[in-house]
Amino acid sequence: MDTLQQKLQKLTQNLWWTWRPEVRAIFRDIDHKVYHEAHRNPVRVLRQVTPAFLDQRASEVDITTRSDRALRQLEEYLNPLTTWGLVHAGTLLSRPVAYFCAEFGIHECLPIYSGGLGILAGDHLKGASNLGVPLVGVGLLYHQGYTTQQLDASFWQHDITEPFEIQDLPLVAALDTTGQPARVHVELPGRIVWAKVWEAKVGRIRLILLDTRDDANSEEDQGLAARLYGGDQRMRIQQELLLGVGGSRALRALGITASVYHLNEGHSAFAILERARHRVQHDGLDPWLAMKESAQATVFTTHTPVDAGHDRFPADLAAEHLRSLADGLRLPLEDVMAFGRVNPNDHGAPFMPTVLALKQSRTANAVSALHGNVSRAMWNCLWPDLKEENVPIGHITNGVHTHTWLSSELNQLFQTHLGTNWLDGIVRPDMWTKIESMDSAELWEIKQVLKARLIRLARDRSNRLHERNGLPIVMPPPLDPDALTIGFARRFVPYKRPDLLFRNLDRIAALINNPQRPVNLLFAGRAHPADGPGKALIQRVGQFTEDPRFRNRVAFVENYNIHVGRNLYQGVDAWLNNPQRPLEACGTSGMKVVANGGLHISVLDGWWAEAYDGENGFAIGNGEIHSNQDIQDERDFEDLLSLLENVIVPMYYERDAQGVPRQWMHRVKRSIRTLAWRFNADRMVMDYVRNCYLPAATASSCQMP
Numbered sequence: 001m002d003t004l005q006q007k008l009q010k011l012t013q014n015l016w017w018t019w020r021p022e023v024r025a026i027f028r029d030i031d032h033k034v035y036h037e038a039h040r041n042p043v044r045v046l047r048q049v050t051p052a053f054l055d056q057r058a059s060e061v062d063i064t065t066r067s068d069r070a071l072r073q074l075e076e077y078l079n080p081l082t083t084w085g086l087v088h089a090g091t092l093l094s095r096p097v098a099y100f101c102a103e104f105g106i107h108e109c110l111p112i113y114s115g116g117l118g119i120l121a122g123d124h125l126k127g128a129s130n131l132g133v134p135l136v137g138v139g140l141l142y143h144q145g146y147t148t149q150q151l152d153a154s155f156w157q158h159d160i161t162e163p164f165e166i167q168d169l170p171l172v173a174a175l176d177t178t179g180q181p182a183r184v185h186v187e188l189p190g191r192i193v194w195a196k197v198w199e200a201k202v203g204r205i206r207l208i209l210l211d212t213r214d215d216a217n218s219e220e221d222q223g224l225a226a227r228l229y230g231g232d233q234r235m236r237i238q239q240e241l242l243l244g245v246g247g248s249r250a251l252r253a254l255g256i257t258a259s260v261y262h263l264n265e266g267h268s269a270f271a272i273l274e275r276a277r278h279r280v281q282h283d284g285l286d287p288w289l290a291m292k293e294s295a296q297a298t299v300f301t302t303h304t305p306v307d308a309g310h311d312r313f314p315a316d317l318a319a320e321h322l323r324s325l326a327d328g329l330r331l332p333l334e335d336v337m338a339f340g341r342v343n344p345n346d347h348g349a350p351f352m353p354t355v356l357a358l359k360q361s362r363t364a365n366a367v368s369a370l371h372g373n374v375s376r377a378m379w380n381c382l383w384p385d386l387k388e389e390n391v392p393i394g395h396i397t398n399g400v401h402t403h404t405w406l407s408s409e410l411n412q413l414f415q416t417h418l419g420t421n422w423l424d425g426i427v428r429p430d431m432w433t434k435i436e437s438m439d440s441a442e443l444w445e446i447k448q449v450l451k452a453r454l455i456r457l458a459r460d461r462s463n464r465l466h467e468r469n470g471l472p473i474v475m476p477p478p479l480d481p482d483a484l485t486i487g488f489a490r491r492f493v494p495y496k497r498p499d500l501l502f503r504n505l506d507r508i509a510a511l512i513n514n515p516q517r518p519v520n521l522l523f524a525g526r527a528h529p530a531d532g533p534g535k536a537l538i539q540r541v542g543q544f545t546e547d548p549r550f551r552n553r554v555a556f557v558e559n560y561n562i563h564v565g566r567n568l569y570q571g572v573d574a575w576l577n578n579p580q581r582p583l584e585a586c587g588t589s590g591m592k593v594v595a596n597g598g599l600h601i602s603v604l605d606g607w608w609a610e611a612y613d614g615e616n617g618f619a620i621g622n623g624e625i626h627s628n629q630d631i632q633d634e635r636d637f638e639d640l641l642s643l644l645e646n647v648i649v650p651m652y653y654e655r656d657a658q659g660v661p662r663q664w665m666h667r668v669k670r671s672i673r674t675l676a677w678r679f680n681a682d683r684m685v686m687d688y689v690r691n692c693y694l695p696a697a698t699a700s701s702c703q704m705p
């Protein structure tokens, strides 16, 4: 018989709890203070309480039966009778998909993600887990994590690193085929770098993570994977070699024979070369045949139309780093360099991993329909003989793991109206039509509870920021819990235009301070630690929160991460997205708001261009683009403000006898009904299985490692 401590430990060891609020609540109820101080990390909570204290709490808050029940549900989840994957992706069972990504965002306690890309990767693993699709995640363990954002008195962002301890995380050493902790090595200029291999369980999915803190490495090399997107170009190419080459070798060391490599963004593109190298050196295959074979089994997803988002390694730096792979491949170095060049004959041109991945993959896809168009135009240069529409880049629109982002209150409401197993039918539009029979007043009431929770969090954070910086605490407390609350949270970069609303200060002040129809604006977001212009944007928006005209209605919530995000998505009435079209490849934060009963207010960019139907949210502008950016900004500002003034705010404040905004709730229901079944991770993973994984697995040779 396991002790209570052992049972709880078992629960912590599978990240399944990250999308089970009732399991997280067990750890929270052990001790609220410890839970929050441990960043809601169950492993740390358990390490910080004594067995005696646990026993005492067990009798007070019923931890024993709750954890027994959770363990039984976890067992059932891990040993299903059947899954969608068994029925539809059975050919991947013996040879799974290897999903490579430079970042994975699964929970805030595992800070190896910076933003959208990583969270999408985390949601992909969770979707694959739910569907039972055989897939293994491959990434790096950044032991200093990503940075924490702290703003100073002038609202300038400071980037705090908080190194974490392995024993505080649900990670175990991955074992190689001989039962020993696995290690892999990668040849870098003048030396060999070793990496330990850790494993996390994400439901039914294994995530393997490489860690350069190995005694065989120099001190400098131990720090090679310390930070996500840290360092200069040299560090970046070395991290990418570690991910692509080391990641492939880690799969082999663990005895995992992947049928398909899914490269999520170009950072892992060197995996293509490593896979072919192995076939040449190990099986004596012809190098060109090996490259072809490797490409046939590779699926590539590109994530941004922003040029600076694609690495460009100077030719000499790339040559220095690719020599060893070229030798192994038995190909001239220049031929290997050519895979990463737009024009293979341009010997001075930089090496682009994105280009390698586009040329040497079986299928390449963008992440929304509009981004597909943009990507075909952007990469037409690689296929100069093809017309733009024939450039071989398709699209699979992103989706979010609904259960991770949905409030437990709404989950319960859905269980009542859609059925207890509603998640199993999440991709079925007919199931979602039942939303229409839901009582609007009930949904509205739940929304008020969630909003109050969010406003409490925003006020706490605001006070903390003021206290830390010796600023006067805002009085009366900012944000009215009854006001229409609009959220805006994302990475702060110029193209996302976080300050668009503030183009005309008097006009926005008049709008949000109307005593009959007040509006709260909640901002959050980080800039890359090296991005000065991004930090300046944060400062600009942050300083508005101190301006007497905005102080009580506008707040900035520090340190946008999964925790802050979850609270925002669940609590806001509406979500604002005003990027410069067409630079937002997809955008996923708005999808997380939909199931939580919030409305999306957005430029017709990314996913919104294919999702908006005229009544399931709001569109800023009509999708037309002006070549002069300043004119475009002014137009979008005008459109946004008149939409707020004439449509959104009046609709929100038009109430029936019960105080319910009928028309608004009508739109909310329509938004859930028309969007929730499409823009979720299950649908996304199903699309990848059908359109990319199965064809690649069938085509890939049986010998492919």
Ligand SMILES: *Cc1c(COP(=O)(O)O)cnc(C)c1O
Pocket (backbone or CB within 6 Å): 114, 115, 116, 117, 119, 489, 490, 491, 560, 561, 562, 565, 566, 586, 587, 588, 589, 590, 592
């Ligand atoms: C969803 C999410 C993102 C990505 O959202 P975008 O709309 O693509 O900007 C970034 N950060 C966090 C914490 C998220 O939850």
